[in-house]
Amino acid sequence: MNFDESAKDVEQWLLATCNAARTLSPTECAAYKALHIRKGWEVTIGFKTREGIVHLLLDSDFPYSPPRVAYRSGDCYLKWPHVEENGVLCLPKNSVSWTDPIEKVRVALADACVLVDGTLHLDPSTTELSREFISYWNRAVDTSVRKIQSLLEPTRSAGEIAVWWGKDEIVAAENGEQLTHWLRNSGSTAEVQFTQGIFIRLDAPWVPPYPESLQLVVDKLRAVDPDVPGKLETHAIDNERCVVVMAASVETGTGLTGIIIEGGILRKLNGFRPKHIPRNFKIPHWYQNATVNHSIVNRADAAWIHGRDKNEELAETLTKKVTILGCGALGSHVAVRLAQAGVGSLMLCDPETLAAANVGRHVLGMRSVGRSKSLDLANEIRRRFPHLTVEGHHTAWQHASDEVREKIWASDLIICAIGDWSSEGLLNEEHRVRGVPPIIYCWMEEHATAAHAVGIVNQSSCIACLLNETGNTAAPETIWNDGAEEVSEPACGAYFQPFGPVDIAYAEGIAAELAVDILTGRVAENVHRVHATSTHRLKKLGGDWSEAHKEFRGHFEGGLQFQRPIENSSECPLCNPVHD
Numbered sequence: 001m002n003f004d005e006s007a008k009d010v011e012q013w014l015l016a017t018c019n020a021a022r023t024l025s026p027t028e029c030a031a032y033k034a035l036h037i038r039k040g041w042e043v044t045i046g047f048k049t050r051e052g053i054v055h056l057l058l059d060s061d062f063p064y065s066p067p068r069v070a071y072r073s074g075d076c077y078l079k080w081p082h083v084e085e086n087g088v089l090c091l092p093k094n095s096v097s098w099t100d101p102i103e104k105v106r107v108a109l110a111d112a113c114v115l116v117d118g119t120l121h122l123d124p125s126t127t128e129l130s131r132e133f134i135s136y137w138n139r140a141v142d143t144s145v146r147k148i149q150s151l152l153e154p155t156r157s158a159g160e161i162a163v164w165w166g167k168d169e170i171v172a173a174e175n176g177e178q179l180t181h182w183l184r185n186s187g188s189t190a191e192v193q194f195t196q197g198i199f200i201r202l203d204a205p206w207v208p209p210y211p212e213s214l215q216l217v218v219d220k221l222r223a224v225d226p227d228v229p230g231k232l233e234t235h236a237i238d239n240e241r242c243v244v245v246m247a248a249s250v251e252t253g254t255g256l257t258g259i260i261i262e263g264g265i266l267r268k269l270n271g272f273r274p275k276h277i278p279r280n281f282k283i284p285h286w287y288q289n290a291t292v293n294h295s296i297v298n299r300a301d302a303a304w305i306h307g308r309d310k311n312e313e314l315a316e317t318l319t320k321k322v323t324i325l326g327c328g329a330l331g332s333h334v335a336v337r338l339a340q341a342g343v344g345s346l347m348l349c350d351p352e353t354l355a356a357a358n359v360g361r362h363v364l365g366m367r368s369v370g371r372s373k374s375l376d377l378a379n380e381i382r383r384r385f386p387h388l389t390v391e392g393h394h395t396a397w398q399h400a401s402d403e404v405r406e407k408i409w410a411s412d413l414i415i416c417a418i419g420d421w422s423s424e425g426l427l428n429e430e431h432r433v434r435g436v437p438p439i440i441y442c443w444m445e446e447h448a449t450a451a452h453a454v455g456i457v458n459q460s461s462c463i464a465c466l467l468n469e470t471g472n473t474a475a476p477e478t479i480w481n482d483g484a485e486e487v488s489e490p491a492c493g494a495y496f497q498p499f500g501p502v503d504i505a506y507a508e509g510i511a512a513e514l515a516v517d518i519l520t521g522r523v524a525e526n527v528h529r530v531h532a533t534s535t536h537r538l539k540k541l542g543g544d545w546s547e548a549h550k551e552f553r554g555h556f557e558g559g560l561q562f563q564r565p566i567e568n569s570s571e572c573p574l575c576n577p578v579h580d
């Protein structure tokens with residue numbers, strides 16, 4: 001069923017059932033620009049109260065795509081809800097199969113009738129126009145006007161805000177400190193200068209037609225809060241510009257819209273020196289001459305970025321500080337995942353620099369080769385999530401300054417992805433003494449065939465309970481013939497175990513999941529989580545499952561995730577000190 005066959009069927013059906021269906025010219029189709037309409041017809045439809053003309057439009061994806069219907073009897077754009085430019089209606093999802101193009105068109109026309117009949121003579125403020133007010137506002141904004149990036153919590157109370165005026169965008173923040181933090185993290189090095197703006201909560205969203213002149217805008221704002229015009233006059237005249245961010249809540253959520261007011265400053269007046277022109281002359285001049293623009297406000301606040309206001313754990317994770325020791329392939333991915341999860345503050349420690357051979361599995365790329373893993377990773381995460389706090393330390397944790405070490409132990413969680421027992425053993429000993437905070441140890445067996453994430457949240461056991469005296473897993477999931485697991489390169493002592501970027505994703509997944517579980521209070525006991533690869537992959541690499549693993553695996557052959565109990569090992573020298 002290709003386009004031409006379907007369109008031919010549709011045309012025959014239209015000619016047979018609708019009076020005077022007329023095929024649209026290529027120019028008429030092209031007027032629907034971005035919709036890529038390939039074929040269309042003008043059709044007269046009997047609505048409830050009158051006859052109306054619509055265009056039935058098929059794009060080149062038809063019959064897989066739904067037909068579009070445009071209302072052509074009068075201009076309804078920004079007057080009716082569910083109408084896009086050129087009168088194209090936003091119809092409900094058309095669920096008719098692509099195998100029945102005629103039925104697909106019939107349903108689209110029937111839906112269009114329902115939409116138009118339901119829309120005529122409605123009060124716009126009580127309809128979908130206000131339910132979807134952001135769409136209508138944003139469509140009406142001149143595309144040349146700078147957009148506003150908002151770091152504001154949309155449910156905040158009305159009041160003053162800090163505004164930064166960039167060349168291409170405007171940033172609105174709670175205060176100068178938040179603004180500076182965000183701009184610095186985004187990579188800006190210039191001195192941050194900002195002006196005061198105004199945040200206001202509307203009782204109901206503005207719907208078309210929108211106020212255009214400054215006087216109309218101010219009158220509408222005065223109706224919401226009588227103090228706003230005075231503040232606006234002060235800020236806009238003193239700073240020569242001002243931003244108003246307006247929040248409105250409807251059943252579907254809270255949305256933001258913006259007004260930008262610039263210029264209109266009286267600079268010359270006979271009898272006065274420029275700086276001494278009285279306000280009562282400046283204000284009327286400003287009302288007459290200032291430029292007013294409606295602006296799109298894009299939310300860039302944490303609640304929006306981390307789950308579109310629906311992340312119930314965010315309030316908690318945003319307050320958490322997590323330290324990641326070891327920013328290699330595993331640690332770097334865990335760090336980014338936790339930033340995505342909305343962990344408010346990250347501290348990254350690693351003494352190594354990135355090599356080209358790391359790039360295939362690391363978050364960082366060739367641009368960072370020869371540079372500090374921890375510092376470049378911190379920089380990368382700050383740029384990606386400028387609202388978060390990320391600091392890097394180019395050092396092993398045990399060689400860090402006393403100040404940094406105290407900060408590590410003051411974290412809410414430490415994640416140890418070092419993979420080197422000399423560092424981990426020391427960490428465990430100090431943790432036995434301090435008792436807090438929880439620590440996650442994560443590591444992988446040969447070729448990333450099994451990944452481990454161990455969460456130590458209390459002192460009933462420790463990581464040494466699970467390891468042998470050389471720091472290897474005492475009861476590993478996999479067993480290997482001697483030497484089969486390591487590959488060498490032409491350098492002294494350089495052995496490594498090859499594994500791919502996909503294999504490490506499972507290790508990252510269990511470590512990051514355990515981290516969020518601990519941060520949100522879902523883990524009360526020490527836990528040991530394992531992800532093991534498929535039997536097929538293990539055998540191909542020349543390994544085999546250990547007896548300990550077979551207990552969990554049974555006959556299942558695919559990738560397997562499970563939890564092992566942790567017992568206080570009687571062999572552990574830390575948990576069972578020898579008394580003589």
Ligand SMILES: [Zn+2]
Nearest residue numbers: 462465572575
């Ligand atoms: Zn122990």
